[in-house]
Amino acid sequence: MNTETRSHFPSLSQKVADQQTIYLDGPAGTQVPISVLSAMDNYYRSANANTHGYFAGSAETDALLDRTRHKVATLLYAPSPECISFGPNMTSLNFSLSRGLSRMFAPGDEVIISQLDHEANRGPWLSLEEKGIVIKEIPLLDNGTLDYDSIPALISNKTKLVAVGMAANIFGTVNNIAKIKSLLPDDTLLLLDAVHYAPHFSIDVQELDCDFLLCSAYKFYGPHVGLLYSRPGLLDQVPTDRLRTQDQTAPHSIETGTLNHAAIAGVEAAIDFIADLGAGKNLRQKLISAYDKISAHENKLMRRLAAGIAAIPSLQLWGPDPAAMRAPTLAFTSENHSAADICKNLGSQGINAWDGHFYALRAVEILGLLERGGVTRMGMAVYNTEEEIDRTLDALLSV
Secondary structure, eight states, rough: OOOOHHHTTTGGGGTTTTEEEEEBBGGOOOOOOOHHHHHHHHHHOOOOOOOSSSSSSHEEEEEEHHHHHHHHHHHHHHHHHGGGGEOOOOOHHHHHHHHHHHHHTTTTTTHHHHHHHHGGTTTTHHGGGGTOOEEEOOOBBTSSOGGGGGGGHOOOOTTTEEEEBBTTTTOOOBOHHHHHHSSTTTTEEEEEEEEETTTTTTOOOOHTOSSSEEEGGGTSSOSSOEEEOOOOTTGGGGGOOOOOEEEEEEGGGGOOOOOHEEEEEHHHHHHHHHHTTTOOOHHHHHHHHHHHHHHHHHHHHHHHHHHHHSSSTTTTEEETTSSSOSSSSEEEEESSSSHHHHHHHHHHEEEEOOOETTTTTHHHHHHHHHTOOOEEEEEEETTOHHHHHHHHHHHHHOO
């Protein structure tokens, strides 16, 4: 990516101690391009109204929601915009989904989750234990990958759902979803958390053959809006929590209350921003092209950073080999400094990085990293540069 791409992000001009801010905190939320900010501002200026009214502002809101559902469906390659639901965030949508599905499960039924996942794809399912649902875990290996060999023994005739992430927000591990899917009985639901996958790779829910998929626009250059894909006809079978005044059919049946229309305008703009980085005859082709460029750029930076970290004797990288198929996210620990101390030092030099467990709490517990304060995490985004990686490595050496 080039200087022109960076020019879309006003926050990149921020400085700390007379040094340009380096944003390696993308896994917790990317920076936002001016087109997204403008779309949200323009909505409030010209069409701030609720839906289904007989006046211009309301009609524009209806059109906005319809356009954005179509674009999210294109982003995920969903068969229909009726498969796309909006929510305040992924966690809220997943809790709503888990409560609804729990009414279709019986005590003794089983749900499989993983030890690698973000708590947003563990907590909603663990909460079903109070209803007598049995929760099983796919174990995490020391190299930050899942133990796929353990999965067949976890599956039984009572397995109702498997909930697993596509990419790990702590180690960048990309899970083998096709392998997991091949092990499941035909009547077992598959739910995918694509929050950390969607910023870096194109998604095809039809090829994945999943039943549900969730992601969050604030991880791919948009505002805080949760997105849910449901297999056609499936959400209509789920008794979700909803008011009797709510539209009782998909995709609206899980959308409680009035949606954040301005933020949804930002979602549309974020998808357009990504598409404009690519080339093609239609939106889908542009998105696939853009993600190919994004992935190549981010992985080049990730490998440069990984090589530099590996060359510092006191630092230890965690997770899969950087040369493997993975998201551009690195986690490391230091023999001499806590993750918090490293991030404080970097922050004073205008380098944004995170410390802790990042809600991948179970993974940090399993690998014995919790008592050490977790790990330092850095993630690449479309706006990062080689110069920023080199400056970051110099800063780590100084620590």
